[in-house]
Amino acid sequence: MRFADRVTAGRRLAGRLLRFRDEDPVVVGLPRGGVPVAFAVAQALHAPLDVIVVRELGLTADQLTTAAEAGQAELRRRAVRRRAVRARVPLRGRTVIVVDDGVATGSTARAACRVAKAQGAARVVLAVPVAAPTAVTDLAASADEVVCLQAPAGFRTVGQWYRDFRPVSDEEVEDLLRRAVDDRPLRDEEVTLLQAAVTLPGHLTVPGAPTGLVVFAHGSGSSRHSPRNQYVAAALNQAGLGTLLFDLLAPGEEHDRRKVFDIPLLAGRLAEATRWLSAQPEAAGLPIGYFGASTGAAAALVAATRPEVGVRAIVSRGGRPDLAGAALRRVRTPTLLIVGGADDVVLGLNRRARAVMPGETRLAVVPGATHLFGEPGALDRVTLLARDWFTTRFAREARVSTAARAPGTRTG
Structure with a gap:
Protein backbone atom coordinates (compact mmCIF):
# COMPACT_ATOMS: atom_id res chain seq x y z
CA MET A 1 0.00 0.00 0.00
CA ARG A 2 1.34 3.43 -0.96
CA PHE A 3 0.73 6.45 1.25
CA ALA A 4 -0.59 9.68 -0.26
CA ASP A 5 2.05 11.74 1.56
CA ARG A 6 3.95 11.92 4.84
CA VAL A 7 1.14 13.55 6.82
CA THR A 8 -1.34 10.87 5.74
CA ALA A 9 1.20 8.21 6.70
CA GLY A 10 1.61 9.88 10.09
CA ARG A 11 -2.13 9.81 10.73
CA ARG A 12 -2.31 6.12 9.93
CA LEU A 13 0.71 5.47 12.11
CA ALA A 14 -0.89 7.42 14.95
CA GLY A 15 -3.76 4.95 14.96
CA ARG A 16 -1.32 2.25 16.10
CA LEU A 17 0.19 4.52 18.74
CA LEU A 18 -2.90 5.79 20.57
CA ARG A 19 -2.27 3.29 23.37
CA PHE A 20 0.70 5.44 24.42
CA ARG A 21 -1.46 8.56 24.76
CA ASP A 22 -1.87 8.18 28.53
CA GLU A 23 1.88 7.71 29.10
CA ASP A 24 2.66 11.40 28.54
CA PRO A 25 4.97 10.60 25.60
CA VAL A 26 7.38 12.79 23.67
CA VAL A 27 7.39 12.41 19.89
CA VAL A 28 10.68 13.07 18.12
CA GLY A 29 11.09 13.17 14.36
CA LEU A 30 14.17 12.50 12.27
CA PRO A 31 14.79 15.49 9.99
CA ARG A 32 13.84 16.18 7.52
CA GLY A 33 11.40 13.63 6.10
CA GLY A 34 10.39 12.17 9.44
CA VAL A 35 9.18 15.46 10.92
CA PRO A 36 5.88 15.76 8.98
CA VAL A 37 5.09 12.16 9.97
CA ALA A 38 6.03 12.89 13.59
CA PHE A 39 3.94 16.07 13.58
CA ALA A 40 0.80 14.11 12.67
CA VAL A 41 1.59 11.53 15.37
CA ALA A 42 2.22 14.22 18.00
CA GLN A 43 -1.06 15.95 17.16
CA ALA A 44 -3.03 12.71 17.46
CA LEU A 45 -1.40 11.84 20.79
CA HIS A 46 -1.50 15.47 22.01
CA ALA A 47 2.19 15.09 22.76
CA PRO A 48 5.11 17.53 22.48
CA LEU A 49 7.18 17.35 19.30
CA ASP A 50 10.95 17.65 18.99
CA VAL A 51 13.69 16.44 16.68
CA ILE A 52 16.72 14.21 16.96
CA VAL A 53 19.41 15.05 14.43
CA VAL A 54 22.00 12.35 13.80
CA ARG A 55 24.82 13.66 11.64
CA GLU A 56 27.31 10.81 11.87
CA LEU A 57 27.22 7.09 12.42
CA GLY A 58 29.55 4.72 14.17
CA LEU A 59 29.94 7.00 17.21
CA THR A 60 29.63 6.31 20.90
CA ALA A 61 26.37 7.16 22.68
CA ASP A 62 27.93 10.32 24.18
CA GLN A 63 29.22 11.41 20.79
CA LEU A 64 25.83 10.74 19.23
CA THR A 65 24.16 12.86 21.90
CA THR A 66 26.59 15.72 21.27
CA ALA A 67 25.98 15.52 17.51
CA ALA A 68 22.21 15.44 17.99
CA GLU A 69 22.30 18.43 20.34
CA ALA A 70 24.40 20.36 17.84
CA GLY A 71 21.81 19.69 15.13
CA GLN A 72 18.95 20.70 17.39
CA ALA A 73 20.81 23.88 18.38
CA GLU A 74 21.13 24.82 14.71
CA LEU A 75 17.38 24.35 14.22
CA ARG A 76 16.72 26.50 17.29
CA ARG A 77 19.06 29.23 15.98
CA ARG A 78 17.06 29.32 12.74
CA ALA A 79 13.81 29.38 14.72
CA VAL A 80 15.06 32.39 16.70
CA ARG A 81 15.67 34.25 13.47
CA ARG A 82 12.00 33.65 12.61
CA ARG A 83 10.80 34.66 16.10
CA ALA A 84 9.67 31.09 16.84
CA VAL A 85 11.72 30.40 19.95
CA ARG A 86 11.08 27.01 21.53
CA ALA A 87 12.75 25.10 24.31
CA ARG A 88 14.10 21.63 23.82
CA VAL A 89 11.78 18.94 25.21
CA PRO A 90 13.51 16.91 27.97
CA LEU A 91 13.43 13.15 27.41
CA ARG A 92 14.55 11.92 30.83
CA GLY A 93 12.08 9.52 32.38
CA ARG A 94 9.65 9.79 29.43
CA THR A 95 8.30 7.41 26.84
CA VAL A 96 9.95 8.62 23.63
CA ILE A 97 8.45 7.77 20.25
CA VAL A 98 11.09 8.10 17.53
CA VAL A 99 9.44 8.65 14.13
CA ASP A 100 10.78 8.58 10.58
CA ASP A 101 9.06 8.40 7.20
CA GLY A 102 10.55 4.97 6.56
CA VAL A 103 13.53 2.75 7.17
CA ALA A 104 15.79 1.20 4.54
CA THR A 105 18.96 0.12 6.36
CA GLY A 106 18.03 1.32 9.84
CA SER A 107 21.36 2.97 10.65
CA THR A 108 19.90 6.45 11.28
CA ALA A 109 16.94 5.13 13.25
CA ARG A 110 19.23 2.93 15.32
CA ALA A 111 21.45 5.91 16.17
CA ALA A 112 18.43 8.05 17.09
CA CYS A 113 17.18 5.38 19.49
CA ARG A 114 20.61 5.32 21.12
CA VAL A 115 20.52 9.10 21.48
CA ALA A 116 17.09 8.97 23.14
CA LYS A 117 18.30 6.36 25.61
CA ALA A 118 21.49 8.34 26.30
CA GLN A 119 19.31 11.35 27.13
CA GLY A 120 17.49 9.35 29.79
CA ALA A 121 14.37 8.06 28.04
CA ALA A 122 12.59 5.49 30.18
CA ARG A 123 11.21 3.74 27.11
CA VAL A 124 11.98 4.13 23.42
CA VAL A 125 9.46 3.23 20.73
CA LEU A 126 10.54 3.39 17.10
CA ALA A 127 7.58 4.05 14.80
CA VAL A 128 7.63 4.15 10.99
CA PRO A 129 5.00 3.75 8.27
CA VAL A 130 7.16 1.43 6.14
CA ALA A 131 10.46 -0.42 6.41
CA ALA A 132 12.54 -3.11 4.81
CA PRO A 133 11.75 -6.47 6.48
CA THR A 134 15.37 -7.04 7.50
CA ALA A 135 15.57 -3.58 9.06
CA VAL A 136 12.55 -4.22 11.28
CA THR A 137 14.19 -7.36 12.64
CA ASP A 138 17.53 -5.64 13.21
CA LEU A 139 16.00 -2.61 14.94
CA ALA A 140 14.28 -4.73 17.58
CA ALA A 141 17.54 -4.68 19.54
CA SER A 142 17.79 -0.86 19.48
CA ALA A 143 14.30 0.07 20.72
CA ASP A 144 12.03 -1.25 23.43
CA GLU A 145 9.35 -1.63 20.78
CA VAL A 146 9.14 -1.24 17.02
CA VAL A 147 5.84 -0.21 15.40
CA CYS A 148 5.78 -0.54 11.61
CA LEU A 149 2.64 -0.41 9.50
CA GLN A 150 4.11 -2.48 6.69
CA ALA A 151 7.33 -4.26 5.80
CA PRO A 152 6.76 -5.31 2.17
CA ALA A 153 8.87 -8.00 0.56
CA GLY A 154 9.36 -5.82 -2.52
CA PHE A 155 10.93 -2.95 -0.56
CA ARG A 156 13.67 -1.10 -2.43
CA THR A 157 13.49 2.53 -1.26
CA VAL A 158 11.29 4.49 1.15
CA GLY A 159 10.13 6.83 -1.61
CA GLN A 160 8.52 4.07 -3.66
CA TRP A 161 5.84 3.73 -0.96
CA TYR A 162 4.68 7.36 -1.21
CA ARG A 163 2.78 9.01 -4.05
CA ASP A 164 4.09 12.40 -2.88
CA PHE A 165 7.67 12.14 -1.60
CA ARG A 166 8.92 15.62 -2.34
CA PRO A 167 11.90 16.84 -0.27
CA VAL A 168 11.17 18.54 3.06
CA SER A 169 12.95 21.86 3.59
CA ASP A 170 14.48 23.22 6.80
CA GLU A 171 11.83 25.94 6.73
CA GLU A 172 9.06 23.31 6.72
CA VAL A 173 10.66 21.55 9.68
CA GLU A 174 10.88 24.81 11.62
CA ASP A 175 7.27 25.64 10.79
CA LEU A 176 6.04 22.26 12.04
CA LEU A 177 8.00 22.63 15.27
CA ARG A 178 6.49 26.08 15.78
CA ARG A 179 2.98 24.83 15.03
CA ALA A 180 3.44 21.95 17.46
CA VAL A 181 3.94 24.55 20.21
CA ASP A 182 1.17 26.90 19.06
CA ASP A 183 -1.37 24.11 18.57
CA ARG A 184 -1.40 22.80 22.12
CA PRO A 185 -5.03 22.04 22.98
CA LEU A 186 -7.02 24.38 25.17
Whole structure:
Protein backbone atom coordinates (compact mmCIF):
# COMPACT_ATOMS: atom_id res chain seq x y z
CA MET A 1 0.00 0.00 0.00
CA ARG A 2 1.34 3.43 -0.96
CA PHE A 3 0.73 6.45 1.25
CA ALA A 4 -0.59 9.68 -0.26
CA ASP A 5 2.05 11.74 1.56
CA ARG A 6 3.95 11.92 4.84
CA VAL A 7 1.14 13.55 6.82
CA THR A 8 -1.34 10.87 5.74
CA ALA A 9 1.20 8.21 6.70
CA GLY A 10 1.61 9.88 10.09
CA ARG A 11 -2.13 9.81 10.73
CA ARG A 12 -2.31 6.12 9.93
CA LEU A 13 0.71 5.47 12.11
CA ALA A 14 -0.89 7.42 14.95
CA GLY A 15 -3.76 4.95 14.96
CA ARG A 16 -1.32 2.25 16.10
CA LEU A 17 0.19 4.52 18.74
CA LEU A 18 -2.90 5.79 20.57
CA ARG A 19 -2.27 3.29 23.37
CA PHE A 20 0.70 5.44 24.42
CA ARG A 21 -1.46 8.56 24.76
CA ASP A 22 -1.87 8.18 28.53
CA GLU A 23 1.88 7.71 29.10
CA ASP A 24 2.66 11.40 28.54
CA PRO A 25 4.97 10.60 25.60
CA VAL A 26 7.38 12.79 23.67
CA VAL A 27 7.39 12.41 19.89
CA VAL A 28 10.68 13.07 18.12
CA GLY A 29 11.09 13.17 14.36
CA LEU A 30 14.17 12.50 12.27
CA PRO A 31 14.79 15.49 9.99
CA ARG A 32 13.84 16.18 7.52
CA GLY A 33 11.40 13.63 6.10
CA GLY A 34 10.39 12.17 9.44
CA VAL A 35 9.18 15.46 10.92
CA PRO A 36 5.88 15.76 8.98
CA VAL A 37 5.09 12.16 9.97
CA ALA A 38 6.03 12.89 13.59
CA PHE A 39 3.94 16.07 13.58
CA ALA A 40 0.80 14.11 12.67
CA VAL A 41 1.59 11.53 15.37
CA ALA A 42 2.22 14.22 18.00
CA GLN A 43 -1.06 15.95 17.16
CA ALA A 44 -3.03 12.71 17.46
CA LEU A 45 -1.40 11.84 20.79
CA HIS A 46 -1.50 15.47 22.01
CA ALA A 47 2.19 15.09 22.76
CA PRO A 48 5.11 17.53 22.48
CA LEU A 49 7.18 17.35 19.30
CA ASP A 50 10.95 17.65 18.99
CA VAL A 51 13.69 16.44 16.68
CA ILE A 52 16.72 14.21 16.96
CA VAL A 53 19.41 15.05 14.43
CA VAL A 54 22.00 12.35 13.80
CA ARG A 55 24.82 13.66 11.64
CA GLU A 56 27.31 10.81 11.87
CA LEU A 57 27.22 7.09 12.42
CA GLY A 58 29.55 4.72 14.17
CA LEU A 59 29.94 7.00 17.21
CA THR A 60 29.63 6.31 20.90
CA ALA A 61 26.37 7.16 22.68
CA ASP A 62 27.93 10.32 24.18
CA GLN A 63 29.22 11.41 20.79
CA LEU A 64 25.83 10.74 19.23
CA THR A 65 24.16 12.86 21.90
CA THR A 66 26.59 15.72 21.27
CA ALA A 67 25.98 15.52 17.51
CA ALA A 68 22.21 15.44 17.99
CA GLU A 69 22.30 18.43 20.34
CA ALA A 70 24.40 20.36 17.84
CA GLY A 71 21.81 19.69 15.13
CA GLN A 72 18.95 20.70 17.39
CA ALA A 73 20.81 23.88 18.38
CA GLU A 74 21.13 24.82 14.71
CA LEU A 75 17.38 24.35 14.22
CA ARG A 76 16.72 26.50 17.29
CA ARG A 77 19.06 29.23 15.98
CA ARG A 78 17.06 29.32 12.74
CA ALA A 79 13.81 29.38 14.72
CA VAL A 80 15.06 32.39 16.70
CA ARG A 81 15.67 34.25 13.47
CA ARG A 82 12.00 33.65 12.61
CA ARG A 83 10.80 34.66 16.10
CA ALA A 84 9.67 31.09 16.84
CA VAL A 85 11.72 30.40 19.95
CA ARG A 86 11.08 27.01 21.53
CA ALA A 87 12.75 25.10 24.31
CA ARG A 88 14.10 21.63 23.82
CA VAL A 89 11.78 18.94 25.21
CA PRO A 90 13.51 16.91 27.97
CA LEU A 91 13.43 13.15 27.41
CA ARG A 92 14.55 11.92 30.83
CA GLY A 93 12.08 9.52 32.38
CA ARG A 94 9.65 9.79 29.43
CA THR A 95 8.30 7.41 26.84
CA VAL A 96 9.95 8.62 23.63
CA ILE A 97 8.45 7.77 20.25
CA VAL A 98 11.09 8.10 17.53
CA VAL A 99 9.44 8.65 14.13
CA ASP A 100 10.78 8.58 10.58
CA ASP A 101 9.06 8.40 7.20
CA GLY A 102 10.55 4.97 6.56
CA VAL A 103 13.53 2.75 7.17
CA ALA A 104 15.79 1.20 4.54
CA THR A 105 18.96 0.12 6.36
CA GLY A 106 18.03 1.32 9.84
CA SER A 107 21.36 2.97 10.65
CA THR A 108 19.90 6.45 11.28
CA ALA A 109 16.94 5.13 13.25
CA ARG A 110 19.23 2.93 15.32
CA ALA A 111 21.45 5.91 16.17
CA ALA A 112 18.43 8.05 17.09
CA CYS A 113 17.18 5.38 19.49
CA ARG A 114 20.61 5.32 21.12
CA VAL A 115 20.52 9.10 21.48
CA ALA A 116 17.09 8.97 23.14
CA LYS A 117 18.30 6.36 25.61
CA ALA A 118 21.49 8.34 26.30
CA GLN A 119 19.31 11.35 27.13
CA GLY A 120 17.49 9.35 29.79
CA ALA A 121 14.37 8.06 28.04
CA ALA A 122 12.59 5.49 30.18
CA ARG A 123 11.21 3.74 27.11
CA VAL A 124 11.98 4.13 23.42
CA VAL A 125 9.46 3.23 20.73
CA LEU A 126 10.54 3.39 17.10
CA ALA A 127 7.58 4.05 14.80
CA VAL A 128 7.63 4.15 10.99
CA PRO A 129 5.00 3.75 8.27
CA VAL A 130 7.16 1.43 6.14
CA ALA A 131 10.46 -0.42 6.41
CA ALA A 132 12.54 -3.11 4.81
CA PRO A 133 11.75 -6.47 6.48
CA THR A 134 15.37 -7.04 7.50
CA ALA A 135 15.57 -3.58 9.06
CA VAL A 136 12.55 -4.22 11.28
CA THR A 137 14.19 -7.36 12.64
CA ASP A 138 17.53 -5.64 13.21
CA LEU A 139 16.00 -2.61 14.94
CA ALA A 140 14.28 -4.73 17.58
CA ALA A 141 17.54 -4.68 19.54
CA SER A 142 17.79 -0.86 19.48
CA ALA A 143 14.30 0.07 20.72
CA ASP A 144 12.03 -1.25 23.43
CA GLU A 145 9.35 -1.63 20.78
CA VAL A 146 9.14 -1.24 17.02
CA VAL A 147 5.84 -0.21 15.40
CA CYS A 148 5.78 -0.54 11.61
CA LEU A 149 2.64 -0.41 9.50
CA GLN A 150 4.11 -2.48 6.69
CA ALA A 151 7.33 -4.26 5.80
CA PRO A 152 6.76 -5.31 2.17
CA ALA A 153 8.87 -8.00 0.56
CA GLY A 154 9.36 -5.82 -2.52
CA PHE A 155 10.93 -2.95 -0.56
CA ARG A 156 13.67 -1.10 -2.43
CA THR A 157 13.49 2.53 -1.26
CA VAL A 158 11.29 4.49 1.15
CA GLY A 159 10.13 6.83 -1.61
CA GLN A 160 8.52 4.07 -3.66
CA TRP A 161 5.84 3.73 -0.96
CA TYR A 162 4.68 7.36 -1.21
CA ARG A 163 2.78 9.01 -4.05
CA ASP A 164 4.09 12.40 -2.88
CA PHE A 165 7.67 12.14 -1.60
CA ARG A 166 8.92 15.62 -2.34
CA PRO A 167 11.90 16.84 -0.27
CA VAL A 168 11.17 18.54 3.06
CA SER A 169 12.95 21.86 3.59
CA ASP A 170 14.48 23.22 6.80
CA GLU A 171 11.83 25.94 6.73
CA GLU A 172 9.06 23.31 6.72
CA VAL A 173 10.66 21.55 9.68
CA GLU A 174 10.88 24.81 11.62
CA ASP A 175 7.27 25.64 10.79
CA LEU A 176 6.04 22.26 12.04
CA LEU A 177 8.00 22.63 15.27
CA ARG A 178 6.49 26.08 15.78
CA ARG A 179 2.98 24.83 15.03
CA ALA A 180 3.44 21.95 17.46
CA VAL A 181 3.94 24.55 20.21
CA ASP A 182 1.17 26.90 19.06
CA ASP A 183 -1.37 24.11 18.57
CA ARG A 184 -1.40 22.80 22.12
CA PRO A 185 -5.03 22.04 22.98
CA LEU A 186 -7.02 24.38 25.17
CA ARG A 187 -8.57 21.33 26.75
CA ASP A 188 -7.88 17.61 26.40
CA GLU A 189 -9.40 15.43 29.09
CA GLU A 190 -11.77 12.68 30.09
CA VAL A 191 -15.21 14.02 30.99
CA THR A 192 -18.35 12.62 32.59
CA LEU A 193 -21.82 13.41 31.33
CA LEU A 194 -24.62 12.81 33.81
CA GLN A 195 -28.03 12.15 32.28
CA ALA A 196 -30.79 11.21 34.72
CA ALA A 197 -29.46 8.17 36.58
CA VAL A 198 -26.95 7.29 33.86
CA THR A 199 -23.25 8.22 33.79
CA LEU A 200 -21.74 8.46 30.31
CA PRO A 201 -17.93 8.78 29.99
CA GLY A 202 -16.37 10.79 27.19
CA HIS A 203 -13.24 12.52 25.96
CA LEU A 204 -13.20 16.21 25.06
CA THR A 205 -10.46 17.76 22.95
CA VAL A 206 -10.49 21.45 22.07
CA PRO A 207 -7.48 22.70 20.05
CA GLY A 208 -6.16 26.22 20.24
CA ALA A 209 -8.28 28.76 18.33
CA PRO A 210 -11.02 26.24 17.42
CA THR A 211 -13.37 27.00 14.55
CA GLY A 212 -16.07 24.50 15.54
CA LEU A 213 -16.89 21.40 17.55
CA VAL A 214 -17.92 17.90 16.47
CA VAL A 215 -19.80 15.42 18.66
CA PHE A 216 -19.29 11.75 17.74
CA ALA A 217 -22.30 9.44 17.91
CA HIS A 218 -20.92 5.91 17.88
CA GLY A 219 -22.70 2.99 16.31
CA SER A 220 -23.94 -0.29 17.74
CA GLY A 221 -21.27 -2.16 19.67
CA SER A 222 -18.89 0.81 19.56
CA SER A 223 -17.69 3.44 22.02
CA ARG A 224 -15.39 6.43 22.43
CA HIS A 225 -12.51 3.94 22.12
CA SER A 226 -13.36 3.15 18.49
CA PRO A 227 -10.01 3.33 16.63
CA ARG A 228 -11.79 4.48 13.47
CA ASN A 229 -13.56 7.37 15.16
CA GLN A 230 -10.44 8.29 17.13
CA TYR A 231 -8.53 8.41 13.85
CA VAL A 232 -11.10 10.76 12.30
CA ALA A 233 -11.24 12.87 15.48
CA ALA A 234 -7.45 13.32 15.48
CA ALA A 235 -7.59 14.62 11.91
CA LEU A 236 -10.40 17.02 12.80
CA ASN A 237 -8.33 18.29 15.75
CA GLN A 238 -5.46 18.97 13.37
CA ALA A 239 -7.86 20.97 11.21
CA GLY A 240 -8.77 23.17 14.18
CA LEU A 241 -11.99 21.44 15.23
CA GLY A 242 -12.79 20.35 18.76
CA THR A 243 -14.20 16.86 19.31
CA LEU A 244 -16.33 15.14 21.93
CA LEU A 245 -16.27 11.36 21.84
CA PHE A 246 -18.63 9.91 24.40
CA ASP A 247 -20.51 6.68 24.98
CA LEU A 248 -24.19 6.78 24.13
CA LEU A 249 -24.70 3.72 26.31
CA ALA A 250 -23.54 3.22 29.89
CA PRO A 251 -21.47 0.17 30.90
CA GLY A 252 -23.81 -2.79 30.95
CA GLU A 253 -26.27 -1.26 28.49
CA GLU A 254 -24.22 -2.04 25.39
CA HIS A 255 -25.31 -5.69 25.56
CA ASP A 256 -29.01 -4.78 25.67
CA ARG A 257 -30.07 -4.97 22.01
CA ARG A 258 -33.26 -3.03 22.74
CA LYS A 259 -31.21 -0.03 23.87
CA VAL A 260 -28.65 -0.44 21.10
CA PHE A 261 -31.44 0.15 18.55
CA ASP A 262 -33.50 2.57 20.66
CA ILE A 263 -32.92 5.58 18.41
CA PRO A 264 -35.13 8.01 20.43
CA LEU A 265 -33.14 7.12 23.57
CA LEU A 266 -29.79 7.60 21.80
CA ALA A 267 -30.95 10.83 20.17
CA GLY A 268 -32.09 12.20 23.53
CA ARG A 269 -28.71 11.47 25.10
CA LEU A 270 -26.93 13.02 22.14
CA ALA A 271 -29.03 16.15 22.44
CA GLU A 272 -28.24 16.39 26.16
CA ALA A 273 -24.52 15.98 25.44
CA THR A 274 -24.79 18.78 22.87
CA ARG A 275 -26.39 21.10 25.41
CA TRP A 276 -23.64 20.23 27.90
CA LEU A 277 -20.97 20.98 25.31
CA SER A 278 -22.58 24.29 24.35
CA ALA A 279 -22.36 25.38 27.98
CA GLN A 280 -18.59 24.83 28.20
CA PRO A 281 -16.57 28.07 28.14
CA GLU A 282 -14.39 26.85 25.25
CA ALA A 283 -17.53 26.32 23.12
CA ALA A 284 -18.88 29.87 23.39
CA GLY A 285 -20.17 31.00 20.01
CA LEU A 286 -18.78 28.00 18.10
CA PRO A 287 -20.85 25.97 15.61
CA ILE A 288 -21.43 22.32 16.51
CA GLY A 289 -21.73 19.33 14.19
CA TYR A 290 -22.40 15.60 14.48
CA PHE A 291 -20.33 12.68 13.17
CA GLY A 292 -22.45 9.54 13.33
CA ALA A 293 -21.63 5.93 12.50
CA SER A 294 -24.10 3.07 11.96
CA THR A 295 -26.99 3.47 14.45
CA GLY A 296 -25.29 6.58 15.81
CA ALA A 297 -25.95 8.29 12.48
CA ALA A 298 -29.69 7.74 12.91
CA ALA A 299 -29.47 9.20 16.42
CA ALA A 300 -27.61 12.22 15.03
CA LEU A 301 -30.26 12.84 12.38
CA VAL A 302 -33.10 12.61 14.89
CA ALA A 303 -31.32 14.84 17.42
CA ALA A 304 -30.64 17.43 14.72
CA THR A 305 -34.38 17.95 14.20
CA ARG A 306 -34.74 19.30 17.73
CA PRO A 307 -34.75 23.11 17.49
CA GLU A 308 -32.94 23.56 20.80
CA VAL A 309 -29.93 21.57 19.53
CA GLY A 310 -28.98 23.81 16.61
CA VAL A 311 -26.27 21.67 14.97
CA ARG A 312 -24.81 23.11 11.77
CA ALA A 313 -23.50 20.05 9.91
CA ILE A 314 -23.79 16.26 10.00
CA VAL A 315 -21.53 13.53 8.61
CA SER A 316 -22.67 9.90 8.52
CA ARG A 317 -20.08 7.13 8.10
CA GLY A 318 -21.65 3.86 7.03
CA GLY A 319 -24.81 5.07 8.73
CA ARG A 320 -28.31 3.69 9.02
CA PRO A 321 -30.39 6.79 8.25
CA ASP A 322 -33.42 4.56 7.65
CA LEU A 323 -33.60 4.01 11.41
CA ALA A 324 -34.38 7.71 11.85
CA GLY A 325 -37.85 6.96 10.44
CA ALA A 326 -40.19 9.88 9.86
CA ALA A 327 -37.62 12.33 11.27
CA LEU A 328 -35.70 12.09 7.98
CA ARG A 329 -38.25 14.35 6.32
CA ARG A 330 -37.54 17.06 8.90
CA VAL A 331 -33.72 17.08 8.66
CA ARG A 332 -32.64 20.43 7.26
CA THR A 333 -29.08 20.40 8.61
CA PRO A 334 -26.48 20.02 5.81
CA THR A 335 -25.73 16.29 5.78
CA LEU A 336 -22.98 14.24 4.13
CA LEU A 337 -23.72 10.52 3.81
CA ILE A 338 -20.48 8.51 3.32
CA VAL A 339 -20.92 4.89 2.28
CA GLY A 340 -18.56 2.19 1.04
CA GLY A 341 -19.05 1.21 -2.58
CA ALA A 342 -19.01 -2.48 -1.63
CA ASP A 343 -21.51 -2.00 1.21
CA ASP A 344 -24.47 -2.72 -1.06
CA VAL A 345 -27.32 -2.91 1.46
CA VAL A 346 -26.32 0.23 3.38
CA LEU A 347 -25.66 2.07 0.12
CA GLY A 348 -29.23 1.39 -0.97
CA LEU A 349 -30.60 2.57 2.37
CA ASN A 350 -28.62 5.81 2.12
CA ARG A 351 -29.79 6.48 -1.43
CA ARG A 352 -33.39 6.15 -0.35
CA ALA A 353 -32.80 8.36 2.68
CA ARG A 354 -31.18 11.07 0.58
CA ALA A 355 -34.22 11.14 -1.70
CA VAL A 356 -36.56 12.18 1.13
CA MET A 357 -34.32 14.53 3.12
CA PRO A 358 -35.36 18.14 2.43
CA GLY A 359 -32.12 19.88 3.43
CA GLU A 360 -28.75 20.03 1.72
CA THR A 361 -27.71 16.38 1.41
CA ARG A 362 -24.82 14.76 -0.42
CA LEU A 363 -24.01 11.08 -0.90
CA ALA A 364 -20.28 10.26 -1.16
CA VAL A 365 -19.36 6.72 -2.17
CA VAL A 366 -15.86 5.42 -1.34
CA PRO A 367 -15.03 2.94 -4.14
CA GLY A 368 -14.33 -0.63 -3.02
CA ALA A 369 -14.87 0.09 0.68
CA THR A 370 -16.92 -2.21 2.90
CA HIS A 371 -18.95 -1.26 5.98
CA LEU A 372 -16.00 -0.60 8.34
CA PHE A 373 -13.80 1.12 5.72
CA GLY A 374 -10.90 -1.16 6.58
CA GLU A 375 -9.52 -1.24 3.05
CA PRO A 376 -6.24 0.63 2.34
CA GLY A 377 -6.90 4.33 2.02
CA ALA A 378 -10.66 4.04 2.67
CA LEU A 379 -10.66 5.61 6.12
CA ASP A 380 -8.32 8.34 4.87
CA ARG A 381 -10.94 9.21 2.26
CA VAL A 382 -13.66 9.30 4.92
CA THR A 383 -11.49 11.58 7.05
CA LEU A 384 -10.84 14.07 4.25
CA LEU A 385 -14.51 14.16 3.26
CA ALA A 386 -15.62 14.74 6.85
CA ARG A 387 -12.99 17.40 7.48
CA ASP A 388 -13.91 19.36 4.38
CA TRP A 389 -17.65 19.08 5.05
CA PHE A 390 -17.35 20.46 8.58
CA THR A 391 -14.82 23.17 7.83
CA THR A 392 -16.68 24.54 4.81
CA ARG A 393 -20.10 24.50 6.53
CA PHE A 394 -18.71 26.03 9.71
CA ALA A 395 -16.94 28.71 7.68
CA ARG A 396 -20.22 29.44 5.91
CA GLU A 397 -21.88 29.79 9.32
CA ALA A 398 -19.17 32.21 10.41
CA ARG A 399 -19.69 34.34 7.29
CA VAL A 400 -23.44 34.48 7.86
CA SER A 401 -22.94 35.44 11.53
CA THR A 402 -20.47 38.17 10.60
CA ALA A 403 -22.84 39.57 7.98
CA ALA A 404 -25.70 39.58 10.48
CA ARG A 405 -23.61 41.60 12.94
CA ALA A 406 -22.44 44.12 10.34
CA PRO A 407 -23.68 47.71 10.74
CA GLY A 408 -26.82 48.41 8.75
CA THR A 409 -27.71 44.71 8.36
CA ARG A 410 -31.38 44.01 8.74
CA THR A 411 -32.22 40.82 10.63
CA GLY A 412 -35.99 41.19 10.96
